[in-house]
Amino acid sequence: MTRPALYDTHCHLHTEVFDKDRDDVIARALNRGVRRVLAVAEDLDDAWRLLDVADRWADFVVPAIGIHPDRAPLISDGEVAEVELLIRRHRARLGAIGEVGLDHRPRWDDAARARQAEVLRHMVRLGNELDLPLSVHSRGAGRHVLDLLADASCQSAVLHAFDGRAVHGERGAAAGWSFSVPPSVVRSRQKQKLVPRLPVGALLLESDAPVLGPQARARNEPANVALALSEMARLRGEDESGLTGVVEQNTRRRFPRLVPPVSR
Template sequence: MIITDTHTHLYSEAFDEDRHDMITRAIAAGVSRFFIPAIDSTYTERMLQLEKDFPEHMFLMTGLHPTHVKDNFKGELEHIEGLLKSRKFYAIGEIGVDLYWDKSTLEIQKEAFNHQIKLAKQYKLPIVIHCRDAFDEVFEVLESEKSDDLFGIFHCFTGNLEQAHQALSYNMKLGIGGVVTFKNGKIDQFLNQIDLKDIVLETDAPYLSPTPYRGKRNESAYITRVLEKLAELYGVSQEEVAAVTTENSKHIFGI
């Protein structure tokens, strides 16, 4: 059984003391494909080292996280453009809009989001979207860029059924992680109305640990809890969920 974690920050400082052991645990649990989203230029070297240490398992993205869109964001975008010219990446992400932490940067967040979507189209890459308290704003940008060459993943989807269908209308898959195991997560109430072919698995490690690890550091091995929950919701085997969601990830990332 091959399990794909489509979103995990394995380069995070949270793993500095046991990164190798943590990744080895995940591989032992069946997770053999790890897609690594970017945050900003300060993490680039860590990401490249991760790929060097586990070349058969790590697939890197590049991008500017919306919470890191600051006054210097144009310099950050130039860094991304330089990276795209120099080597292979599998997605532009994570990108989007976050109004939970700072509403004052909305306009430059949208500008950065839009610019990175255009880069994704230029390089024929998927986008991986971060959306927090900002569905309307994210959908506004996606609507303006809607086309056959816009596709990707709506990371950590936490919306309602209507928002799920709207996200899918932009050629997105829904990234489902630990929230689906929460008692108050709500998405478990309608998720089985979404075709399993429209879903990918993720952890967002070290964040959003699934039950029973909620409140503790998340790690990629815990994706098996998400897998179990989806198998329960869809009434299929864990092997089928792993196979379908891995195939979905191959469709998005091209590998």
């Protein structure tokens, strides 16, 4: 029987911080059992860079294209349209639409938050049309993201590094969304409270590399999703090997283009 593999469902492996040693980073990930990563873009320029990296490391990097909520208030409708066109053009190779979402840190005023919501609704409609899941950012906005996804009838979404209350996580899981857990779970009390409260079928892994690693302020890598898996198993009192298989199946259901077909 083939050993279950790990999948990093949200990272930024295409960014400049990995330019000097990307091959080594990938080798370390493969050595820890990570078969593939879903790398997410934050705007148009970032998407072009990601597509280039995905071409060069096609066996390991699956691309996703979106508009990050920190970018949404700063870009024009024209750039939103260009991002949509790029998503449509590369639909067959994309694993998801992302990174998209809401960010309610104090830096953003009501007008900026309204723009974030407008762009997210646009991306929900596009994801529904193209049958692509969304990788959703929700920093400081967990309840608001869940409200918007439900109101917009989003068909498929993953709450990446969800920082909301466990009760809101339970609500999201009941609505059918997934939750990707980063290596920072080893040091985050909020995530340590969240993980045991979620149904096992809602759990995925992510690194969010180069951030959200097991050590604050140190560069994170996709290999560290193995640490996230171990901590998830500990928090839930479950066998790590068995949980690996369940999370792999969860990933296959949510991101079918990320997980290779099962060989017969």
